[in-house]
Amino acid sequence: GILAFGLGFVRLYGLLTNLGFNRSHLKRVSEGKDLGQCIGLFIMFKFGLLVLFNGALVLSMYTWTDVMGRGFQTQEHVTVIYVLLLYINLVAISQIFTVTFNGLLEIAKSQIPRIVGNVIRLVATIFVALTGTRDNAAVLLAWTFVLGGAVELAGALWLFRGYPVARPTRQLFWSYMKFGIPSMVLTSMIMITVNIDKVMLQAFWSAADVGRYAAAQRIVLIVGFVSTAISSVVMPSISGLHSRGEHRRIQDLVNRTERYLLLGAIPPIVLFLTLPDRVVYILLYNRSDPDILLVLALWMLIVVVNTPYRALLQGADRPDIMARVGVLQATASIGLNLLFIPVAILGVTVFGWRGLGAAVATLLTQLVISGYLRYQGYRIAGVRSNPRHVLVLPAAVGMAVTLMLIDGLVPATRWYHLAAFGLLGLAVYAGLLFLLRQIDHEDIAFFMRTVHPGAMARYIQGELRGDDGPVRRRERRPPRHGGRAGSNRGGFLPAHKGRIPRR
Structure with a gap:
């Protein structure tokens, strides 16, 4: 704490x-x-x-x-x-x-x-x-x-x-200032939003309450690290496409990114939602509240699917909109944390939910931001969320039912029980997705390439050797389809039917 x-x-x-x-x-x-x-x-x-x-x-x-x-x-x-x-x-x-x-x-x-x-x-x-x-x-x-x-x-x-x-040069200096000053508001507001909950818990309660809340948050943030890594790739790719006015490719990239992030995030999120008490007991030895973990798991799911829309606004060179997003997010976070964390504020009795209140405030803040991000994504580049994404829900429900049935027969009490439950649930989830035709052989091959240690090792070795030659910006070409700058590879996401053909 x-x-x-x-x-x-x-x-x-x-x-x-x-x-x-x-x-x-x-x-x-x-x-x-x-x-x-x-x-x-x-x-x-x-x-x-x-x-x-x-x-x-x-x-x-x-x-x-x-x-x-x-x-x-x-x-x-x-x-x-x-x-x-x-x-x-x-x-x-x-x-x-x-x-x-x-x-x-x-x-x-x-x-x-x-x-x-x-x-x-x-x-x-x-x-x-x-x-x-x-x-x-x-x-x-x-x-x-x-x-x-x-x-x-x-x-x-x-x-x-x-x-x-x-x-x-002076021109470059003002170019940085032009983009940086509006982004300054966004960055400041994000830092306030991310950290104000812990500071308020310490101010209104104690370090022990901070520890119980932060421990659950650290668990769900494991899922968020993937979306953060993907965002670091998507944002420069969108930036290059936007500078060339290729909005249809931006739409394609955002939709595919959202789809694969959703597919990858659901298994651990379902595990947290289905067995929060087991996760807290095994990983934290009951030093947190399962309800906090449950609420934060829902928050992380929304954060993950919002990732490509944040990257879109950043890559589209619209720091003014991102600044408004930051102000809205920070204002909602501060207000909701003041409403749910303390027992009273300025003599007015409020909820006093401690760590659970911080989790609820965090979830509601992200829900508010989600709608605004998607509205701006549609207004700027015509990006709409694919309604077919909801078809992964039956597979998620099937995984949840499987986990509850197994836990009813053999309760999880050790970390390896939790790992085995997760792997079995993942197998059920993937099988249902395949039966529902939400993934195909090409998707499976993509995921296998993504996690294949040999392919990753070859990529790392090539980058560290500098296979593209010395790093000189004038020698580099803009990336295509999200590919790595200087390479002739395609996008980091697989193609699918209806994708924009290369020219």
Whole structure:
């Protein structure tokens, strides 16, 4: 709970390390602007923002504790905040390189440093959990984040060797500002929305309530990581298609992305919805509320299917609309959290649902945003959600019934029981999809290629070897059908009937 609060608190200030310029850099690199100048300008922006971030957080802490004489629940809270301040600095610097890789659609290079850093942090976390004491557990866990961030930065810097860095032009500077200032509102609002729930739980209740809520949230976020990764590919692809006015291909790409994200997200979501008490007992040893997990699972399903629509608005160069999305999302989140978390606010009695209230507020906020994103997607590019997507629901219901029947016969009490239940449910789900003709042999082949370790290893080796030659923006061609820049491959999603033919 202390660690989750510290992360939420520091990340609220961490919005100052971005302010929309990550999106500006991703956008301009994907459009084919001079790579060296883009990198040089991004470095300038990033270090200027880091000075602003560190100054704002340290000054506010000094004002709160020394000038106003206030404090936190424990001194451990303060120490964790300052340790995580260092972690945010490391991550922000590594974004100079990883955002550049994403803009070039060099996905392996952007993800490998993060994966290695997280593995190192995982090992350190296990060590702390087994050898640490209650007195310093939160601080030691915070230092594992610093260790992982340092490894991530070192790996990203090593992969960045040979990339050009040049002095930016004034025209490019104003190009970044034009896209970044409206995106600044979006980025700030997103950071507030993502972290305000933990901060409010700490303010109105305790670190224990933060921990129970954050633990359930961490479980469902595993599903969200996939959609985040897909978004990093889809957004530059849409940007390239939009710059060429190919709206029909954008519609095709958004619909296929939504379909495959939905197909992939449903199995774990159904597991969480069907057996929330088992998941909480096995993975968290009853240190959370199954109702929180259930509500957050519904929230994550909506987040996943909204991913391509967010990528559409970002890639269509409409930061003004994304800014409105951010303001709407933050306003709804703050208002709903104030309604559901505390017992009373300004003398008015409200729900007082603690962590469950935070989960309900998060779900309702995402529902509000979902409708607005789809409306804007239709208005800008004529994108409509395919009504055939609802035909996956019978397969989801079949999986849920199977899981409940099995759990009634053999209750799950160990993690391997949960894994076996999940695999059996997945088999039923896939079989029903095949019988309902919602997937075919081509879809199955696509999923097998996606998870095939050999194919992934060959892709990573090719990217790290630089099979496309030295990274020079003038040598790169815009990606087609979402393919990787500089390659002659097609889209990362398989073709289907009615797709727009290549010219």
